[in-house]
Amino acid sequence: MRFVIIGAGRVGLRTARVLRDEGHEVTLVERDEPRVQRARNEAFTVVEGDGSREHFLEEAGIAEADALGALTGDLNVNFTACMIAKHYGCRTVMRIDEAYREEIYRKYADEVDEVIYPERLGAIGAKNALLGGTIRAIADIEQHLQVVELTITDAAPVNGYTISELELPADSRVLAFGKHDGELELPGEDESLEVGDRVVVLADFEVLSDIRQLLVGESASQAVANAGSGSGGVN
Template sequence: MYIIIMGAGRIGTLVARMLESEGHDVAIIEMNRERAREISEYVSGLVIEGDATDQKVLENANIKNADAFAALTGRDDANILACILAKHLNPKIMTILRITDPGKKKIFEEVKELKRYFDIVVSPEDIAANYIFRTLVTPGFDRVLLPREGAEIIQFQVNEDCEVAGKPIKELNLPKDSLIIAVYDEKGNLVIPSGDTVIPKKGQVIIFAKNSALQDVKKIMEKKREE
């Protein structure tokens, strides 16, 4: 894919480097001359000094042939304008809008007239707040938040002391709003589980669960065997 990123701040730079590490072509548009010069040392793709709300700048970045455009600056108004312009110049492009004010996020997701300009709306501040909140409420495991779905993908380490070790999944009595989606044994071998899959005595279990089910899942997965 060819992706254009607006903004070479911490988020934009990190996303660009991650995309390049996966073999994608990336161009970055950055208004600050010094920052643009600095970032060119960290990425191999095109770095353009300019304003992404300017049509000529987007055209110089080859917007018409881009697969995606991500507006990731800390300025909501500029991000919004740039996404609208990107869609105007390339109606097939996928646009990703960063919103720093979580309160505005729902508006862009729900108002039909706006949704056609913004394919994905993200608020790093909202995600971070949710992550901290969920970690405080249900600490103790690795997690990936899915805020829109009100769910998480969580990882549990399993060892011989765990009551679930050696049991088939169908006997665990997990809550209905949870599902084991992957099991890794001690050697790292992946199993896509069924109800008959036995939890290894040492390994990892990946579970998809709604927030309302997390406490019950945690109790079951972390319960120790009685001596």
């Protein structure tokens, strides 16, 4: 596939490396000369210029590209680049860097194919590392919703239950289930919950602590602290 990446900073260049390593064709657009040189030193094709200007995007091959990633630290540049790319039929991914607010996401989410917040994605990884092996945050869906993967422990109250017997809080649902030695699949009602099994749940932050108590067996105080007590995001 062919990709145009706007911005050769930390996020843009790392993304370009991953795409190239997977065999894709990548062209970067960057206006900062030292960043341009650094990317060229890594043998990337770089168009030196403003990614929000159509003629620079045309020079980068936007007409033939499958997707554009607008990954600079400038929201206006990113949004403009995505709107131009949409005109050429590209999939568009836009980075936002401001303090995460739901209204920012909602403002742009309908205009581009995907909005990403790199600092938030990095925070999810950091939180997973801190929490250890039984609980793993997968994604923030909205400001108040999160997808989490939890591993059943011998202390879990639901240990030995079947999926049909599992009663989660109202603002949550099971998305997938996997035995400790198997892959995640759609949950079957007769599947039994045993130590080491994994359950993927979509839940409101307000009920995450309750879910952790059920599936992992944390105490109420531990569950509240680890779930962020409905703090609205990954800490």
